[in-house]
Amino acid sequence: MKTIHFLFLSVYTSETANKDVMLELIKLCGTNYPLSIGFIVVNEFCERFSYYGMKALLTLYFIHYLHWDKNLSTAVYHAFSSLCYFTPVLGALIADSWLGKFWTITYLSILYVIGHVVKSVGAIPDVGDSTVHTVLSMLGLILIAFGTGGIKPCVAAFGGDQFEEEHTEERRKFFSIFYMSINAGSVLSTVITPILRGDVQCFGGDCYALAFGVPAALMVVALVVFVCGSGLYKKSPPEGNVMLRMFRCVGFAIGNRSKNSKHNSKREHWLDWAEEKYPKHLIQEIKMVMRVLVLYIPLPMFWALFEQQGSRWTLQATRMNMDLGGFVLKPDQMQMLNALLILVFIPIFDLGVYPLIGLCRIKLTPLRKMATGMIIAALAFGAATVVELNVIKTVVAPPLAKESLLQVVNLADRDVKVSIQGQEDIFPHPIKPYEVSSTSQWVILFINTRNEDLNITVGNVEFFVPANFGMSTGKAVERQQYTNVICRSSSEDYSIDLGLLDFGASYTVILRGVSANEQAVMEDVQANNINIAWQIPQYVLITAGEVMFSITGLEFSYSQAPASMKSVLQAGWLMTVAFGNVIVLIVAEGAGLQQWTEFLLFGGLLVAVCIIFSIMAYFYNYVNPDQLGKDNDDEEHKDLKKDNPEMMYMTAFEAPKPTKM
Numbered sequence: 024m025k026t027i028h029f030l031f032l033s034v035y036t037s038e039t040a041n042k043d044v045m046l047e048l049i050k051l052c053g054t055n056y057p058l059s060i061g062f063i064v065v066n067e068f069c070e071r072f073s074y075y076g077m078k079a080l081l082t083l084y085f086i087h088y089l090h091w092d093k094n095l096s097t098a099v100y101h102a103f104s105s106l107c108y109f110t111p112v113l114g115a116l117i118a119d120s121w122l123g124k125f126w127t128i129t130y131l132s133i134l135y136v137i138g139h140v141v142k143s144v145g146a147i148p149d150v151g152d153s154t155v156h157t158v159l160s161m162l163g164l165i166l167i168a169f170g171t172g173g174i175k176p177c178v179a180a181f182g183g184d185q186f187e188e189e190h191t192e193e194r195r196k197f198f199s200i201f202y203m204s205i206n207a208g209s210v211l212s213t214v215i216t217p218i219l220r221g222d223v224q225c226f227g228g229d230c231y232a233l234a235f236g237v238p239a240a241l242m243v244v245a246l247v248v249f250v251c252g253s254g255l256y257k258k259s260p261p262e263g264n265v266m267l268r269m270f271r272c273v274g275f276a277i278g279n280r281s282k283n284s285k286h287n288s289k290r291e292h293w294l295d296w297a298e299e300k301y302p303k304h305l306i307q308e309i310k311m312v313m314r315v316l317v318l319y320i321p322l323p324m325f326w327a328l329f330e331q332q333g334s335r336w337t338l339q340a341t342r343m344n345m346d347l348g349g350f351v352l353k354p355d356q357m358q359m360l361n362a363l364l365i366l367v368f369i370p371i372f373d374l375g376v377y378p379l380i381g382l383c384r385i386k387l388t389p390l391r392k393m394a395t396g397m398i399i400a401a402l403a404f405g406a407a408t409v410v411e412l413n414v415i416k417t418v419v420a421p422p423l424a425k426e427s428l429l430q431v432v433n434l435a436d437r438d439v440k441v442s443i444q445g446q447e448d449i450f451p452h453p454i455k456p457y458e459v460s461s462t463s464q465w466v467i468l469f470i471n472t473r474n475e476d477l478n479i480t481v482g483n484v485e486f487f488v489p490a491n492f493g494m495s496t497g498k499a500v501e502r503q504q505y506t507n508v509i510c511r512s513s514s515e516d517y518s519i520d521l522g523l524l525d526f527g528a529s530y531t532v533i534l535r536g537v538s539a540n541e542q543a544v545m546e547d548v549q550a551n552n553i554n555i556a557w558q559i560p561q562y563v564l565i566t567a568g569e570v571m572f573s574i575t576g577l578e579f580s581y582s583q584a585p586a587s588m589k590s591v592l593q594a595g596w597l598m599t600v601a602f603g604n605v606i607v608l609i610v611a612e613g614a615g616l617q618q619w620t621e622f623l624l625f626g627g628l629l630v631a632v633c634i635i636f637s638i639m640a641y642f643y644n645y646v647n648p649d650q651l652g653k654d655n656d657d658e659e660h661k662d663l664k665k666d667n668p669e670m671m672y673m674t675a676f677e678a679p680k681p682t683k684m
């Protein structure tokens with residue numbers, strides 16, 4: 024779960040003042056809460072449901088529906104995640120410089136809906152071939168990335184704009200409600216959409232079309248609800264983007280320095296070369312921001328680990344026993360644990376952990392908290408490594424290039440010794456009657472020794488088994504007890520008892536003789552005996568690391584920069600998440616490591632990065648947030664009046680709670 028604080032710059036001019044006064048009359052039940060925020064909260068809940076519900080399915084969708092390998096699936100998953108965090112910068116530029124927040128949210132939400140629809144259509148097996156499915160899926164994901172990323176910096180800011188300046192307490196409570204709506208949407212979607220995928224069968228398999236279609240419908244609801252509140256919103260016009268002004272100032276300083284440094288005396292800081300065109304207060308603010316942005320350089324490594332909950336950790340869950348004492352999880356449902364734990368850990372850390380550390384007279388500065396969060400996240404991958412080493416003991420590895428898996432079934436009435444020239448050690452022991460040697464990747468298949476064809480129904484999966492030692496196609500079935508499996512032949516119908524077909528196991532069922540009850544069930548591949556509960560420690564650790572790293576990081580960043588530059592830092596923070604996903608993409612496609620080795624590599628890299636970050640933090644001098652902007656207040660006020668005589672006031676504020684993005 025990503026965490027941010029919301030920062031907004033609200034500029035009101037005389038042109039919009041009258042409209043704002045009119046909107047003051049429309050409140051919720053006589054309170055100071057604008058009626059319009061109800062539409063915004065519902066919109067955010069539905070949008071987050073649609074995004075996280077869709078994203079939870081992606082890795083398994085790539086593997087089981089598009090039939091990609093695990094590395095390609097992981098790479099594309101993180102490429103999509105990365106794009107979702109690059110595009111917010113574009114959304115902020117459009118909103119601040121061109122369309123304003125309302126129309127940016129509206130137009131990009133339409134693009135968002137189109138992406139969901141395209142993605143859902145691509146999940147319908149009857150629509151085209153595999154190439155069409157791939158093209159539609161990728162096109163849909165690109166549109167979704169531009170939609171969700173583009174509105175990300177706008178929705179919360181637009182909600183904050185609805186409040187009058189004096190209603191700060193109501194505004195803070197709004198962000199608490201906003202925060203809860205995000206997490207509610209996330210938790211519910213990661214529970215519901217995997218159920219729709221796995222428990223509902225359509226087109227002969229898992230119903231990805233329905234599982235993607237429900238998030239698409241929720242996004243339609245989000246758009247309709249948001250537009251319905253149009254007449255109630257306080258809509259501020261575009262006021263210009265501070266990031267563009269910062270980039271122009273930096274560019275001018277670099278260019279001016281290269282032109283004149285040979286002829287003029289050296290200046291104290293390279294940004295001082297912009298003084299000929301830009302006010303001193305802006306240059307000073309950019310210097311403050313640059314000091315913080317330098318500290319951002321090592322941070323993508325944390326996100327490289329954190330973002331793997333939806334890819335590598337989900338793939339690990341597919342090879343584990345998901346029975347939690349009668350309640351059976353789907354592998355893509357474990358991601359909900361992070362959203363649940365973050366709600367629990369925030370008050371625990373704020374009210375318990377940090378005060379206790381303070382009582383021990385340990386000075387836990389923000390940068391020390393962040394470094395500790397990195398170490399805890401590295402420990403999470405240490406725990407994932409231990410789990411992986413135990414999982415692979417019972418999981419059959421796929422064959423490498425120029426290799427194959429061989430299965431030998433002994434249907435004779437005596438032991439059989441099998442040898443292959445040049446490979447005598449493959450079957451070192453005799454194979455007993457009705458025993459399987461070696462392994463296969465099938466979940467269940469049938470061998471029919473009878474002289475009649477058989478049609479067998481296991482759950483909702485149909486098998487056809489030809490007569491006279493014919494073999495069915497291997498198919499996957501749901502994990503459960505099968506005590507009444509119907510077998511139909513031309514002469515009779517009867518039932519057989521297969522017992523428990525467990526997670527991860529492969530079975531061969533031999534139907535022998537003429538008696539209805541004669542069958543041998545053999546476990547070719549041992550069932551997964553590592554329970555999914557063993558993933559809980561790594562989720563606990565990664566969430567604890569998130570609380571200390573992500574929440575603290577943004578609080579620190581915002582306290583160290585002037586109010587007018589906080590949006591620049593938010594953009595920089597989102598870039599660290601984007602580049603973290605790029606790191607995973609590169610490693611997944613390029614390293615070619617065993618999974619446990621890859622987990623260990625990521626954990627080790629984060630420890631190394633943490634050491635570098637700690638050294639950088641040691642030399643960082645904290646700025647007193649109370650003094651930010653005071654030194655240049657008079658000059659800034661003059662510049663603002665000079666640049667915009669109609670400007671009445673500018674406010675900057677941030678939400679008191681982090682939120683999932």
